[in-house]
Amino acid sequence: MSSSSESSSPRHLIVVGAGVVGMLSALEMRRRGWRVSVFDRGQAAQESSWAGGGILSPILPWHYPQAVWTLAQASLPLYAALAPALAQSTGIDPELTPSGALVLDPDALTVGARWCADAGLTAMEMDAILRTRGPLHPGLLLPWIGQIRTPRLGRALAAQLRLDGVQLHEHTAVTGWCEHHGRIVGVVTAAGECRADAVLLTAGAWSGALAPVPVQPVRGQMLAIRAAPSRLKRIVLDRGRYLIPRRDGCILVGSTVEPGSFDKHTTAEARDELLAFATGLLGDEGLADAVEAHWTGLRPGSADGVPLIGEHPALPGLWVNTGHFRNGLVMAPASAVLLADLLCGVTPAIDARPYALEPGRL
Ligand SMILES: Cc1cc2nc3c(=O)[nH]c(=O)nc-3n(C[C@H](O)[C@H](O)[C@H](O)COP(=O)(O)OP(=O)(O)OC[C@H]3O[C@@H](n4cnc5c(N)ncnc54)[C@H](O)[C@@H]3O)c2cc1C
Numbered sequence: 279m280s281s282s283s284e285s286s287s288p289r290h291l292i293v294v295g296a297g298v299v300g301m302l303s304a305l306e307m308r309r310r311g312w313r314v315s316v317f318d319r320g321q322a323a324q325e326s327s328w329a330g331g332g333i334l335s336p337i338l339p340w341h342y343p344q345a346v347w348t349l350a351q352a353s354l355p356l357y358a359a360l361a362p363a364l365a366q367s368t369g370i371d372p373e374l375t376p377s378g379a380l381v382l383d384p385d386a387l388t389v390g391a392r393w394c395a396d397a398g399l400t401a402m403e404m405d406a407i408l409r410t411r412g413p414l415h416p417g418l419l420l421p422w423i424g425q426i427r428t429p430r431l432g433r434a435l436a437a438q439l440r441l442d443g444v445q446l447h448e449h450t451a452v453t454g455w456c457e458h459h460g461r462i463v464g465v466v467t468a469a470g471e472c473r474a475d476a477v478l479l480t481a482g483a484w485s486g487a488l489a490p491v492p493v494q495p496v497r498g499q500m501l502a503i504r505a506a507p508s509r510l511k512r513i514v515l516d517r518g519r520y521l522i523p524r525r526d527g528c529i530l531v532g533s534t535v536e537p538g539s540f541d542k543h544t545t546a547e548a549r550d551e552l553l554a555f556a557t558g559l560l561g562d563e564g565l566a567d568a569v570e571a572h573w574t575g576l577r578p579g580s581a582d583g584v585p586l587i588g589e590h591p592a593l594p595g596l597w598v599n600t601g602h603f604r605n606g607l608v609m610a611p612a613s614a615v616l617l618a619d620l621l622c623g624v625t626p627a628i629d630a631r632p633y634a635l636e637p638g639r640l
Pocket residue numbers: 294295296297298299300317318319320321322323324325326327328329330331332333334335450451452453480481482483484485488497498499500532533574575576577578600601602603604605606607608609
C-alpha cells in the first residue's frame with residue numbers, strides 16, 4: 279500500500295467512506311489539485327446514498343433549521359451542472375428530473391406558503407384528487423423541487439472518480455488512524471497503512487465508530503411499486519411520507535424513520551404501513567402485488583439534522599463531513615464545496631459556523 283506523500287508533490291487527502299458525501303468531497307478536492315485516495319469497506323455508494331429517495335429538498339423545508347436549507351439551496355445549481363456533466367463523461371445519467379412536489383401537510387398552505395414567500399420561492403395552491411379524503415384536497419405545489427435517481431448517481435460518481443484519477447479502494451475497511459505527534463496523518467486498513475496530509479471522515483452512519491462524532495444510525499424503509507409511466511406526475515409529500523415517480527413509471531414509497539440500531543432488515547409492519555399510505559393517495563387496490571422491491575438504508579442521524587463539517591478539534595488532521603440525516607443527497611454538493619474551502623484555507627461563500635464541530639455539538 280502506498281505511504282506518505284512527498285512535500286514537493288501535490289498534497290494528499292484520504293477519504294474514509296465512498297457514499298455521495300465522500301465521493302463529491304473527493305472530486306472537489308481533486309479539482310483543486312490534491313491527490314485523493316478513497317477507502318470504502320464495501321462497494322462505493324451501496325449504503326444510504328443508494329437507499330435514499332433522492333428528493334432534492336428537505337421534506338417540508340420550513341420545519342428544518344436554516345443551516346439545512348442553506349446547504350440544500352446552494353446544492354441545487356451544483357446538481358444542475360453536475361448531472362448532465364456526469365451523464366456526458368461517464369455515460370450514466372443520474373436522471374435529474376424537475377418533477378415538482380405537491381405537499382398535502384395541514385400546515386402547507388399557511389406556514390409553508392409564508393415560508394416560500396419569504397424565501398422567494400414559487401408556491402401554488404392546487405387541489406389534489408385523493409380517494410380517502412373526499413374528491414378534492416387542497417395542497418401546495420412546489421415546482422422547484424426535483425429528484426435524482428440515487429443508484430445511478432452513485433455509479434456515475436464512482437466512474438467519475440476513476441476518470442479523474444482518484445484512487446478508489448473498495449472492500450478496504452479503515453480500522454483506525456495513524457498518529458504522529460498528536461496529529462492524524464493516515465489510516466490503518468487490513469491492507470496496511472496509508473499516510474496523507476489530511477484525512478476526511480465521510481463514513482455516514484458508521485462515522486461514530488471511527489471518531490467521537492454525534493452521529494447515530496436511523497433506519498429508513500422504502501418500497502418500489504410498478505406502475506405505468508404516466509400514473510403519477512409529481513412527488514407527493516404528506517406528513518413525513520412521500521411518493522416519488524421515477525421516469526420509467528416506478529413509484530417509490532417512503533419512508534420510515536427508525537433510530538437507534540444498525541439492523542438493516544426490512545419489516546412486514548413497515549411494508550404494510552407504506553402500502554397503506556400509497557393506497558390512500560393513489561386509490562389503487564391491489565398495490566401489494568405491484569411491489570417490486572423493499573429495502574432499508576441507515577441515515578447518518580445528527581441531533582438537529584445539521585451536518586458536521588470541519589476539522590475535529592480533538593483530532594487535528596482529521597476532517598469530518600457527516601451527519602446529513604434525511605437530507606444528505608440534497609446537501610452533499612454544497613457540503614463538499616464547504617469542506618474543500620475549509621480544508622484549503624479559502625473563505626467559504628457559506629458561513630461555516632453552524633456546521634463546525636464545536637464542543638457543544640460533540
Ligand atoms: C430510506 C431513505 C430515504 C432517503 N431519502 C432522501 C432524500 O429523498 N433526499 C435526501 O437528500 N436524502 C435522503 N436520504 C438521506 C441520504 O441518503 C443520506 O443522508 C446520505 O446518503 C448520506 O450519505 P453519506 O455519504 O454520508 O453516507 P453513506 O451513503 O451511508 O456512505 C457511507 C460510506 O462509508 C462506508 N464506511 C463505513 N464505515 C467504513 C469504514 N470503517 N471504512 C471504510 N468505509 C466505511 C460505507 O460502506 C458507506 O459506503 C434518505 C436516506 C434513506 C435511508
